[in-house]
Amino acid sequence: MKSSERRMTVYDIAKEAGVSASTVSRVLTGNGPVNEQKKELVLKILEKHEFRPSSVARSLKARRSRSVGFIVPDITNPFFSSMFLEVETRLAVAGYTVILCNSESRRERELEILQMLMEKEVEVIVLTGGIVDDLFPQPKMLRDIEKINHRVPIMTLSKFPGVRCTQAYSDEKQGVFDIVRHFHEEGHRKIGMIGGQMDVRQAFERKIYLLEAVNQYGMECRSNWLVEEGFSMQGGTRAMEKLLSLPERPSAVFAYNDVVAVGALSVIEKHGLKLGRELALAGMDGISLTESIYPGITTVAVDYAAFSDYVVEFVMNQGKGEQYKEDRVFPMHLICRGTTNVNRDAVHPVR
Amino acid sequence: MKSSERRMTVYDIAKEAGVSASTVSRVLTGNGPVNEQKKELVLKILEKHEFRPSSVARSLKARRSRSVGFIVPDITNPFFSSMFLEVETRLAVAGYTVILCNSESRRERELEILQMLMEKEVEVIVLTGGIVDDLFPQPKMLRDIEKINHRVPIMTLSKFPGVRCTQAYSDEKQGVFDIVRHFHEEGHRKIGMIGGQMDVRQAFERKIYLLEAVNQYGMECRSNWLVEEGFSMQGGTRAMEKLLSLPERPSAVFAYNDVVAVGALSVIEKHGLKLGRELALAGMDGISLTESIYPGITTVAVDYAAFSDYVVEFVMNQGKGEQYKEDRVFPMHLICRGTTNVNRDAVHPVR
DNA sequence: CTGAAAGCGCTAACAT
DNA sequence: ATGTTAGCGCTTTCAG
Numbered sequence: 001m002k003s004s005e006r007r008m009t010v011y012d013i014a015k016e017a018g019v020s021a022s023t024v025s026r027v028l029t030g031n032g033p034v035n036e037q038k039k040e041l042v043l044k045i046l047e048k049h050e051f052r053p054s055s056v057a058r059s060l061k062a063r064r065s066r067s068v069g070f071i072v073p074d075i076t077n078p079f080f081s082s083m084f085l086e087v088e089t090r091l092a093v094a095g096y097t098v099i100l101c102n103s104e105s106r107r108e109r110e111l112e113i114l115q116m117l118m119e120k121e122v123e124v125i126v127l128t129g130g131i132v133d134d135l136f137p138q139p140k141m142l143r144d145i146e147k148i149n150h151r152v153p154i155m156t157l158s159k160f161p162g163v164r165c166t167q168a169y170s171d172e173k174q175g176v177f178d179i180v181r182h183f184h185e186e187g188h189r190k191i192g193m194i195g196g197q198m199d200v201r202q203a204f205e206r207k208i209y210l211l212e213a214v215n216q217y218g219m220e221c222r223s224n225w226l227v228e229e230g231f232s233m234q235g236g237t238r239a240m241e242k243l244l245s246l247p248e249r250p251s252a253v254f255a256y257n258d259v260v261a262v263g264a265l266s267v268i269e270k271h272g273l274k275l276g277r278e279l280a281l282a283g284m285d286g287i288s289l290t291e292s293i294y295p296g297i298t299t300v301a302v303d304y305a306a307f308s309d310y311v312v313e314f315v316m317n318q319g320k321g322e323q324y325k326e327d328r329v330f331p332m333h334l335i336c337r338g339t340t341n342v343n344r345d346a347v348h349p350v351r
Numbered sequence: 352m353k354s355s356e357r358r359m360t361v362y363d364i365a366k367e368a369g370v371s372a373s374t375v376s377r378v379l380t381g382n383g384p385v386n387e388q389k390k391e392l393v394l395k396i397l398e399k400h401e402f403r404p405s406s407v408a409r410s411l412k413a414r415r416s417r418s419v420g421f422i423v424p425d426i427t428n429p430f431f432s433s434m435f436l437e438v439e440t441r442l443a444v445a446g447y448t449v450i451l452c453n454s455e456s457r458r459e460r461e462l463e464i465l466q467m468l469m470e471k472e473v474e475v476i477v478l479t480g481g482i483v484d485d486l487f488p489q490p491k492m493l494r495d496i497e498k499i500n501h502r503v504p505i506m507t508l509s510k511f512p513g514v515r516c517t518q519a520y521s522d523e524k525q526g527v528f529d530i531v532r533h534f535h536e537e538g539h540r541k542i543g544m545i546g547g548q549m550d551v552r553q554a555f556e557r558k559i560y561l562l563e564a565v566n567q568y569g570m571e572c573r574s575n576w577l578v579e580e581g582f583s584m585q586g587g588t589r590a591m592e593k594l595l596s597l598p599e600r601p602s603a604v605f606a607y608n609d610v611v612a613v614g615a616l617s618v619i620e621k622h623g624l625k626l627g628r629e630l631a632l633a634g635m636d637g638i639s640l641t642e643s644i645y646p647g648i649t650t651v652a653v654d655y656a657a658f659s660d661y662v663v664e665f666v667m668n669q670g671k672g673e674q675y676k677e678d679r680v681f682p683m684h685l686i687c688r689g690t691t692n693v694n695r696d697a698v699h700p701v702r
Numbered sequence: 703c704t705g706a707a708a709g710c711g712c713t714a715a716c717a718t
Numbered sequence: 719a720t721g722t723t724a725g726c727g728c729t730t731t732c733a734g
Contacts, residue, residue: 007414007502007711009710009711009712010711010712010713011711011712019720019721020720020721020722021711021712021713021721022712022713022714022720022721022722023719023720023721024712025712025713025714026713026719026720028712028713029712029713031713031714032713032714032719032720033719033720034719034720035719035720038719038720050498052466052469052470053470053711053712054411054470054472054710054711054712055470055471055472055712056407056410056411056416056471056472056710056711056712057411057710057711057712057713057726058711058712058713059407059712059726060405060407060408060411060710060711060712060725060726060727060728061711061712061713061714061725061726062712062713062726063358063726063727065407067450067471074436075426075432075435075436075439076429076432076433076436076639078427078429081426081427081432082427084426084451085425085426085427085453088426088451088452088453089453089455092452092453092464092467097450097452097467097468097471098450098451098452099418099448099449099450099451100435100439100449100450100451101439101443101448101449102436102439102440102443104440113443115403116443116448117448118403119403119404119405119406120406120407120418120448121405121406121407147401151358232643233640233643233644234643237643237645262643262644263643263644265645266644266645266646267645269620269645270645270646288427289584292583292584292585292588292613292614293584293613293614293617294588294616294617294618294620294621295617295621358727360726360727360728361727361728361729362727362728370704370705371704371705371706372705372706372727372728372729373704373705373706373729373730374703374704374705375728376728376729376730377703377704377729377730379728379729380728380729382729382730383703383704383729383730384703384704385703385704386703386704389703389704404727404728405726405727405728406728407726407727407728408710408726408727408728408729409727409728409729410710410728411709411710411711411712411726411727411728412709412710412727412728412729412730413710413728413729414710414711703734704733704734705732705733705734706731706732706733706734707730707731707732707733708729708730708731708732709728709729709730709731710727710728710729711726712725712726713724713725713726714723714724714725715722715723715724716721716722716723716724717720717721717722717723718719718720718721718722
């Protein structure tokens with residue numbers, strides 16, 4: 001059983017229909033007039049052979065590939081997979097195809113991938129993680145990226161200071177303030193934070209915002225209530241263990257992100273603390289895990305739909321050869337669930 | 352600021368170096384001899400312009416795209432993202448690029464995507480979910496897929512009876528038996544199962560295997576201890592709620608997959624049941640969530656590495672124009688964690 | 703060792 | 719309305 005028969009070409013079809021290749025092309029694309037009779041005939045033959053024009057050839061001719069590149073550190077991370085799902089789904093509708101690459105946040109990998117995507121002539125590159133979130137990036141790397149951006153438009157899904165490319169991101173300050181306010185309203189006055197790593201911009205910023213908010217609401221946050229331990233679930237677990245081992249501890253904890261919050265939740269459950277009253281917990285991002293785990297995790301959610309609409313808009317505009325789009329900041333949405341409420345079941349109807 | 356300068360071609364380089372395009376091509380590919388002097392020169396100019404040959408043009412010429420298509424129902428599902436991560440990482444090393452498409456398991460979408468990927472001339476299509484797992488697939492659809500497989504080799508990551516294409520899957524029977532044996536060894540005699548949906552082959556089969564195993568070990572399983580409710584975490588939650596509301600219930604529960612198990616775990620925690628003794632729980636797939644959540648979830652894991660090695664092997668062989676590869680069955684690996692052990696902390700050191 | 707020329711599959715002027 | 723031709727950017731015979 002052989003793997004693949006020789007690919008048919010428009011010429012094969014043309015010959016069989018007794019017309020020229022251009023005519024076939026015309027019925028294929030719908031550009032230019034074709035006699036009804038011939039059109040029917042060609043269509044029939046096309047159908048018969050289930051002919052599909054090579055989009056490689058088309059891309060070469062048209063000099064647009066109708067594909068975009070998407071770089072994530074690790075697609076296994078729910079934040080990125082959610083983002084990708086939304087973006088890919090929308091782009092597919094628009095006739096685009098998405099090449100997904102995992103960079104592991106390694107700088108050389110990111111650069112290699114960027115090159116590879118350039119070679120593939122993707123029309124847009126969506127870049128997340130790694131260098132983008134680096135608090136102290138190498139200037140050389142930044143310049144490299146700008147150079148690449150000059151050839152194929154790059155869009156980042158977080159703030160990327162120092163680089164002239166289109167950036168879409170959430171209003172994280174607002175998000176953090178929403179959470180802290182919520183903590184305050186629930187009667188908490190001692191706030192801690194877990195997760196993150198200080199050479200990552202978002203982690204740094206979220207911590208700053210937390211401190212600002214805590215200060216503004218006249219709450220307390222001791223320096224040993226800020227426990228980093230990274231971005232993973234395990235990191236959340238470790239951080240929460242440390243926090244709970246303290247002689248005096250906060251009554252509300254902001255987790256760097258939802259993944260960390262899930263890890264932390266385990267520990268709280270394990271220690272048998274009463275969620276919401278004895279210890280409140282909130283995350284950030286709005287991954288679906290937060291609502292499907294018991295008890296729901298309070299979080300401030302990214303507007304995935306808005307983000308991906310913007311990506312699509314960007315891609316489409318690119319096609320039309322337009323200018324760079326403006327950076328865009330999207331509001332975040334507070335979602336209160338079991339981890340910050342006294343009455344767990346009231347807010348998390350299991351069913 | 353304009354978006355993109357005109358793409359350079361080998362001709363531009365050639366002109367600047369005072370050589371022919373073929374020479375440039377030769378230094379680019381390393382095929383054919385080139386005078387050292389000229390080579391140096393060309394290289395320098397290539398470097399200067401940071402020239403990258405168009406892989407679209409290359410693909411057209413070479414009639415191979417060095418890209419593969421990967422279809423999943425939903426990349427947000429940890430099983431698929433884990434699979435994708437492994438596969439993509441390995442293929443990238445081999446110089447391949449992966450187009451990822453979410454099908455939502457919708458049949459028309461799947462077909463559209465398949466067509467699209469054919470047009471893109473991907474060298475291999477990895478197909479998961481949807482039609483592949485359909486217990487009662489439409490014969491027409493099967494034939495369509497076979498036809499496509501005739502043009503571009505398709506590889507499925509689960510059993511796909513009735514279709515002649517390369518298939519890689521886990522030995523799920525062995526997996527289920529491992530779990531049931533483990534339950535038995537832990538002293539359980541009443542077994543239930545949650546999750547799944549009977550028109551999905553894997554769900555059907557796992558249930559059958561469970562019943563066989565339960566029978567073989569002389570255990571008990573009542574029909575109302577088999578609660579479906581789908582594949583999601585919420586489904587797991589619902590199913591476990593139902594199970595717990597029964598007057599008499601099993602002491603050990605096999606969840607269709609890890610995601611369902613996570614959902615079920617919430618409910619057990621909520622009801623304050625003692626995991627492992629009062630109620631044991633095990634899942635299937637081996638997604639990383641099972642080890643990062645507290646207490647670790649016992650599961651029987653897919654060998655992601657072996658799967659992806661095989662995919663890579665398949666892709667590479669395809670390139671060499673070889674025959675179809677044989678179907679391959681991979682063993683699953685039982686991993687015992689907190690949800691089936693009396694002493695939770697012993698098996699799940701929180702560190 | 704190197705260049706000219708052809709061609710991958712398609713589409714878009716340009717002629718007719 | 720239709721066919722001829724050229725060319726997208728690259729590689730690869732084939733001569734030289």
